Amino acid sequence: MKIHNLKVNGINEPLGYHFDYLTFSWELATQHVPDNLSFTIEVAKDSTFLDIVWKDEIIDTFNTISTTADFLEPRQHYFWRVSTENSQAVSHFETSKMDELWSADWITYNEKSLPSVRFSKRISVDKPVQSARLYSIGLGLYEVELNNQKVGQEYFTPGYHSYDFIEQYQTYDVTDLLTPEMELSFILGNGWYRGRFVFEGGFENLYGDKQKLIAELHITYQDGSTELIVTDNSWKTTSTAIQDNSIYDGETIDFGHTIKLLTTVEVNDTKQNLQGRIDPPIGIVESFTPCVFYDAAGQLILDFGQEMTGWISGTLPANKKRVIFQFAEILQNDTFYTDNLRTAKQTFTILNNDIQRFIRPHFTFFGFRYVKVEGLSEHEAKTFKAQAIHSLMDERFSFSSSHDKLNQLMSNIRWSQKDNFLSIPTDCPQRDERMGWTGDITVFANTACYNMETRAFLGHFMQMLSLEQKHVNGAIPFFAPLPKVDNKEGLNPFLTSAGAAVWGDAATVLPYTLYKHFRDKGLLAKHIDSMVDWVDFIYQQDEARGGNRLWDFGWQLGDWLALDSGIKGSVFGATDSALVASVYYYLSANYTAQALHILNDKRTKFYQQLTEDIRQAILKTYFIENKLNLNPKTLQSEVEHIRQNMANTFAGQSIPTRIDTQTGLSLLLRYGLYPNEMAQKDLIDRLKNNLTEHDGFLTTGFAGTPALPHALLDNGLKQEAFNLLFKEAAPSWLFEVNMGATTTWERWDSLLPDGTISGTDMNSLNHYAYGAIEDFIVEKLLGINLPDVIDNTATYTIFPHYTDHLDWVEGRLKTPNGDLTVRWEKNGTRVSISVNLPVRTKAIFITPNGDYQWLQAGENHLSFIA
Ligand code: BGC
Numbered sequence: 001m002k003i004h005n006l007k008v009n010g011i012n013e014p015l016g017y018h019f020d021y022l023t024f025s026w027e028l029a030t031q032h033v034p035d036n037l038s039f040t041i042e043v044a045k046d047s048t049f050l051d052i053v054w055k056d057e058i059i060d061t062f063n064t065i066s067t068t069a070d071f072l073e074p075r076q077h078y079f080w081r082v083s084t085e086n087s088q089a090v091s092h093f094e095t096s097k098m099d100e101l102w103s104a105d106w107i108t109y110n111e112k113s114l115p116s117v118r119f120s121k122r123i124s125v126d127k128p129v130q131s132a133r134l135y136s137i138g139l140g141l142y143e144v145e146l147n148n149q150k151v152g153q154e155y156f157t158p159g160y161h162s163y164d165f166i167e168q169y170q171t172y173d174v175t176d177l178l179t180p181e182m183e184l185s186f187i188l189g190n191g192w193y194r195g196r197f198v199f200e201g202g203f204e205n206l207y208g209d210k211q212k213l214i215a216e217l218h219i220t221y222q223d224g225s226t227e228l229i230v231t232d233n234s235w236k237t238t239s240t241a242i243q244d245n246s247i248y249d250g251e252t253i254d255f256g257h258t259i260k261l262l263t264t265v266e267v268n269d270t271k272q273n274l275q276g277r278i279d280p281p282i283g284i285v286e287s288f289t290p291c292v293f294y295d296a297a298g299q300l301i302l303d304f305g306q307e308m309t310g311w312i313s314g315t316l317p318a319n320k321k322r323v324i325f326q327f328a329e330i331l332q333n334d335t336f337y338t339d340n341l342r343t344a345k346q347t348f349t350i351l352n353n354d355i356q357r358f359i360r361p362h363f364t365f366f367g368f369r370y371v372k373v374e375g376l377s378e379h380e381a382k383t384f385k386a387q388a389i390h391s392l393m394d395e396r397f398s399f400s401s402s403h404d405k406l407n408q409l410m411s412n413i414r415w416s417q418k419d420n421f422l423s424i425p426t427d428c429p430q431r432d433e434r435m436g437w438t439g440d441i442t443v444f445a446n447t448a449c450y451n452m453e454t455r456a457f458l459g460h461f462m463q464m465l466s467l468e469q470k471h472v473n474g475a476i477p478f479f480a481p482l483p484k485v486d487n488k489e490g491l492n493p494f495l496t497s498a499g500a501a502v503w504g505d506a507a508t509v510l511p512y513t514l515y516k517h518f519r520d521k522g523l524l525a526k527h528i529d530s531m532v533d534w535v536d537f538i539y540q541q542d543e544a545r546g547g548n549r550l551w552d553f554g555w556q557l558g559d560w561l562a563l564d565s566g567i568k569g570s571v572f573g574a575t576d577s578a579l580v581a582s583v584y585y586y587l588s589a590n591y592t593a594q595a596l597h598i599l600n601d602k603r604t605k606f607y608q609q610l611t612e613d614i615r616q617a618i619l620k621t622y623f624i625e626n627k628l629n630l631n632p633k634t635l636q637s638e639v640e641h642i643r644q645n646m647a648n649t650f651a652g653q654s655i656p657t658r659i660d661t662q663t664g665l666s667l668l669l670r671y672g673l674y675p676n677e678m679a680q681k682d683l684i685d686r687l688k689n690n691l692t693e694h695d696g697f698l699t700t701g702f703a704g705t706p707a708l709p710h711a712l713l714d715n716g717l718k719q720e721a722f723n724l725l726f727k728e729a730a731p732s733w734l735f736e737v738n739m740g741a742t743t744t745w746e747r748w749d750s751l752l753p754d755g756t757i758s759g760t761d762m763n764s765l766n767h768y769a770y771g772a773i774e775d776f777i778v779e780k781l782l783g784i785n786l787p788d789v790i791d792n793t794a795t796y797t798i799f800p801h802y803t804d805h806l807d808w809v810e811g812r813l814k815t816p817n818g819d820l821t822v823r824w825e826k827n828g829t830r831v832s833i834s835v836n837l838p839v840r841t842k843a844i845f846i847t848p849n850g851d852y853q854w855l856q857a858g859e860n861h862l863s864f865i866a
Contacts, residue, residue, distance in 0.1 A: 001030035003082050005394075006091035010455030010520070011280060014093045016135065016171020018276030019072060021522035025064040026082050026089060028817055031858065033839050034085075041065055043080045047090075053078075061794040061840050063816045066522030074098040075133065075218065096171060096276020097135055097216075104230035106271070108212040109237045110263035113194075113205075116242035116363070117262065119213050120185035121235045125178050128222040132178055136215035137169035137274065139208060140191030141363045146177050146184055154281040155389060156365070159423040159460075160192045160436075162481035163207040165467040168277040168460075169214075178219070184229070186213050187240055189363030195246030198483055199433050200492055201343060202248070206483040212267060214274070237262040243351075245363040248344035248432045250327075253359070256352030279460035280392050282422060284310070288386040290371070292378050296334040300373045304386040307369040307743040307766055309419040309429040311348065313360035314384035320353045323375035325384075327368035329430055329765045332757060336372045339760040344432040350375075365389060367419060367430025367766055369742065390418045393452040396814040397778070402807035405728070405737045406777075409744075412736070413771035416743040417444070417451055420768050424461050424481070428746065428764035435479040436461060439503035439560065440769045443706045445510055447774040449517040450813065459523055462510050466530035468498075469507065474537035475499030476507045493555070499537060500556050501581035502703050505588050507534035512591035515598070516789050519816065525599055531592045532603065538585050539610065549610075549617035551585040552578035552637035555646075559663045561747055562701030563731060565647075565655045569759055572647050573701045574656045575663040578634035579622065580703045583667045586614040594789055619675045622659060622668065626678040628686060630660060660686050662694075663704025666711035684715045696723050697731055698748075706772035713780050713801060721780070722803040725773065729753075733773055744771045782811040782822045783846075798855065799846040800824050802831050802866045817841050831866040834859065 005027040008014050024041050036059055043054040058065050072078075072095050081090040109117060119138075134151070136144065137158045144151040157170050188211035189195070196202040217229040239260040244252035290302035302312075307329055316323065327346040328338045338346065346366045350359055373381040399410045420426045424436040425448075441448070441461070448454050464480045472482075475498035487496045498504070511527040514520065538551055545553060558580050562573020593607035621632045634640070635657050647655040658664065665687040667673070674680045691697075691712075700708050712721035728734045731748030739751050746767035749758045757763060778784050783800030787793070794815075800822060810823040818838030825832050836859050837843055843855040848866050 001028060001033060001084070001087045003027070003084070003087055003089035004029060006080070006082065006089055008080070008091075008093045009278070009522070010453060010459065010518070013091055015173060016094055016096045016133065016276055018096050018098070018168070018278050019069040020526055021066055022069050023064060023066040023520045023522040024080060024082070025518075025520070025816065027063060028839055030839055037084055037840070039063070040083045041080065042083070043078050045076065045078060047079050049079065049081065061792060061817075062519040064519050066520065066525070072098065074100040094171070096169070098276070102214065102216065102271045102274065103228060104214050104216045105232050105266040106212050106214045106269045107231045107233065107235055107237070107264055108210050108267050110265050113210045114239050115244050116187065116189045116240040117211050118185055118187050118238050118240050119231070119235050119264070120183050120238075121229065122181070122183050123217070123229055124181050125219065126180060127225070129175055129178050130220045130222045132174045132217065132219045134172040134174050134215065134217045135169055136172070136186065136213070137167055138186050138188045138211065138213040139163065139167065140189055140193030140195060140211060142186050142188045142213065143362060144172065144184075144186055146174065147179065147182050148185075151177065153283050155284070156191070156282045156423060158277070159279055159282065160481060162464045162467045163193055164484060165273060166275055166463070167273045168275050168279070170277055174217070184217065186215065187242075187362065188213065189242060189245045191363055192247060192481075195363075196249060197247055198435070198485075198495070199342075202432060203483065203485055206485070212269065214271070233264050233266050235264050237264040242362060245361075247364060247434060248346070249364070250345055250347040250349070250366070251361040251364045252349040252351065254351040255354060278456060278463065279423065280456045282389060283392045284387045284389050285392070285418070286388045288388070290382060290384070290386065292382045295331060295336050297336070299336055300376070300378060300381055301331075301336055302371040302373060302381060302384065304369055304371070305742070307367070307415065307419070308386060308388040309365055309367050309422055310387045310389035311361045311364070311366055312371055312384045312386050313358065316350060316353050316357055316359045317380055318354060318356045320350065320375055323350045323353070324348070324373070326372040327366035327430075328370045328372070329368060330757065331370060336370060337757070340757055340763045341431045342760070344430065346430065365422065365429065367428065388418065390422050391457050393421070393454060393457055394814070396452055397450045398812045399777070399810070401809040403805060405734050406726075406806070408737045409733050410774065410777070412741055412744050413447065413768070413774050414451055416766055416768040416771050417448055419743060419766050421452075421457060424464065425458070428767050430766060431764055436464070436481065437479045437503070438465070438476060438506035439478070439557070439702055440767065442502050442506045442509045443702055443772045444768045445513040447772050449513055450774065450778050455514060455518050455520055455523060458510055458514060459526075462527050462530065465507060466527065469530055469533060472498040474533040476504035476534055478503050497555055499554060501551060501577075501584040502560070503557065504534060504537075505584045507531055508588040508591040512595055512789070515595065516786055521599065524595055528595055528599060528601065531588075531595055532607075535588050535592050535607065535610070538588070549613045550578060550621060550634060551581035552634045552639050554639060555642050556581050556639050558643060559661070559701040559703040562661070562663060562699060562704060563748060564661050564699040567651050567653055567655060570647070570651055570655065571762070572643065572650075572655050573661070573663065573699075573704075574658050575661045575704065576632070576634055576640065576657050576659045577643050578637050578639045579659050579664050580667065581639065582614065582618050582621075582634075583671060583673065586611060586618060586673070587671065589614055598789060615673065618673050623675055623679050626676055627682045628660060628679070630658075632659060635659075660690070661704070662687065662690055662698060662708055663700045665690065666700070666704055666707040669711040669715050670707040680715070684717065687712065687715075688717060688720065691720055696720065697727060698724055702769050705770055706775070709773065709776040710780065713776075718801060721776075722805055725776070726805045733770070741765065744768060778811060778813070781809060784811060784813055784820065784822055794841040796820065796837070796841060796843040797846065798822060798835055798843045800833065802826060802848065815841065826866070829865050830863060832861070832863045834861050836860070
């Protein structure tokens with residue numbers, strides 16, 4: 001048996017990380033294991049495991065164990081191993097400075113703010129080095145160099161955090177990089193910290209008005225002596241050739257700039273917020289070469305064939321005075337087009353380049369497929385490559401089928417995830433937004449976890465969410481980090497309010513979904529209070545209004561971007577937003593109750609009861625005598641008045657408010673929120689009629705889209721569900737594919753059938769929310785259903801659904817016990833299925849007529865008439 005892929009808190013061999021808890025996990029590669037296999041996990045300070053500091057033994061079918069981190073010591077390298085009969089695997093991790101005081105001081109400079117500065121120090125090392133660690137953070141963004149060579153493969157450090165509450169530093173192992181005489185330097189840019197950021201023109205200096213740095217280099221020599229080099233006012237500070245940089249606008253490098261010496265000063269800023277990192281590094285993942293052509297306006301264009309987030313790099317010839325690369329998602333009328341980027345300039349400019357050299361940006365990224373080039377010949381431009389950059393995560397799921405367009409859709413979904421998983425989960429990577437919108441990740445979380453090992457990435461985001469939450473009384477903002485700006489007249493309310501359904505429910509949906517996929521109790525326990533606080537935030541307002549157990553108050557976005565309002569371009573859909581919010585109140589209470597139960601917490605009962613009370617309130621409000629109540633009191637509630645006011649301000653029109661929309665009906669069906677079979681049938685009939693009225697097309701937005709296909713299929717409308725998935729005209733997923741999309745769009749009509757863009761005020765071609773359809777493809781088409789959260793026996797449910805749209809389909813999901821694959825193939829009416837289950841798992845297999853049989857680990861082949 002092989003034990004491999006050992007991780008601590010979701011990361012392989014984390015170095016210098018902060019650990020609030022420890023979750024050890026591993027995978028098995030083997031065909032057979034005894035039933036009650038137990039594992040011993042040991043943590044030691046030495047590789048020979050003589051000095052064991054923690055040990056436990058478990059029989060856990062998910063190959064994971066969580067414990068408190070209270071035995072850890074600062075800057076300590078630990079070895080850990082997993083052993084079971086006949087096999088063993090060893091890995092290691094290292095702690096950060098933890099609560100060790102910083103000897104270093106924050107340094108900055110006296111002169112007025114510059115877009116980029118360089119802090120440096122000459123160092124001599126005259127004895128053989130045993131080990132050396134650099135702990136550092138530069139704000140806004142920084143890159144470290146030793147003798148002008150970049151240290152490590154990571155970009156955009158320190159990443160995007162709620163810098164007003166926490167500053168997560170990086171740790172570098174520089175043991176092998178030290179030379180007798182060297183220069184240690186840090187190049188800093190603006191980043192999210194002080195560059196222009198946030199929609200509607202944005203703000204500068206959001207967290208600070210100058211770059212600053214704190215760093216400690218700890219060297220241990222082979223003779224046992226140690227040395228500590230710290231930032232202080234002996235460091236040298238200069239300007240750099242980077243003359244402009246911001247997340248939205250790009251970067252300008254002027255090689256003709258005369259470097260100025262600045263005055264280094266120590267600043268007394270707090271070091272209390274410094275903490276070791278918990279997030280995965282951001283790196284270059286793939287490179288692309290371009291096709292080159294001139295557009296209809298005669299401009300030189302590079303087409304990389306794939307929409308991505310990243311930048312371009314290459315060798316710039318000597319004697320180029322002015323070279324400009326501008327980045328865009330799309331062409332319009334065969335011409336380079338940037339109107340939908342709103343104010344984001346997305347430009348990389350090089351001035352006064354005298355010698356041939358390699359160039360790339362440092363402190364900006366672009367969302368693009370096309371690059372317009374000025375100042376280079378076609379031949380010179382062609383040598384530039386595009387680099388896709390995102391937070392590094394293991395891929396967990398692969399898919400293929402006989403349907404090319406479906407395969408392309410799956411690729412688009414994966415790309416939109418990668419493109420928007422850069423430090424935090426963003427809405428889009430290109431226009432002047434790129435923020436951690438909570439609603440988008442709420443609806444996409446399940447798909448995100450199928451695709452990638454998201455624990456460290458989303459764990460970091462959840463930490464930002466809960467830090468922000470503490471400052472808004474348990475509410476959850478519309479995005480995190482939440483930059484704090486003065487609440488003056490005319491300010492966009494998204495910046496000053498918090499706590500709407502779907503968006504705020506990220507607080508419960510994320511921890512619950514991560515637990516379902518990864519069984520990480522440490523991570524769940526870390527976020528349980530955030531879950532509880534969020535539900536309490538709704539509950540307390542509900543109580544103050546008489547305890548109706550409905551969420552019919554506050555500012556709600558309802559079914560964002562749905563198509564059923566009848567108003568062209570409207571962001572609001574027709575579904576009663578109190579219905580959407582109440583269903584999410586129910587889900588959040590339910591997920592919280594389940595999480596508390598898993599953690600054996602005595603608060604469980606209260607939230608179980610609350611879940612049931614909300615359910616009863618929904619049934620009472622939305623049904624009369626076993627039929628849907630078309631005129632519930634919530635249509636007149638506070639929440640709908642506020643929404644109407646907003647729609648009036650936005651479009652100068654009122655929006656219809658109904659509950660028998662595709663979204664309303666599917667939410668009730670998807671979560672079993674009906675009193676009995678008759679009421680269920682009423683919902684099904686209405687949904688079926690609604691679809692017929694729309695020729696089988698969807699009208700749903702952010703809230704309804706993830707629910708609709710599941711609701712159809714689970715309620716006997718399989719044909720309708722698959723027709724929806726395989727529709728090729730607008731609005732549909734494959735319409736985007738037909739229009740040449742390589743990522744998923746923000747709006748169903750982002751592009752019109754004639755290829756023109758439908759609007760420019762809010763229209764991205766790289767938003768992942770509607771990619772939530774992937775969980776339907778995993779769970780319904782392939783039929784892979786994860787074990788219930790309270791099941792500890794790793795029992796999967798395999799329930800594929802067959803459709804004439806496909807000849808065959810195959811999916812491979814990485815589970816804690818190895819790869820689980822399902823493949824089905826149709827031959828006339830006969831279906832052959834192979835299910836490969838990893839060791840220590842089993843599955844209930846369900847056939848089309850509802851029969852079931854048990855499958856055991858290993859290859860299983862079945863065949864029947866479908
Ligand atoms: C973003 C979204 C977000 C929405 C919320 C948009 O501008 O791009 O995806 O969730 O605003 O209102």
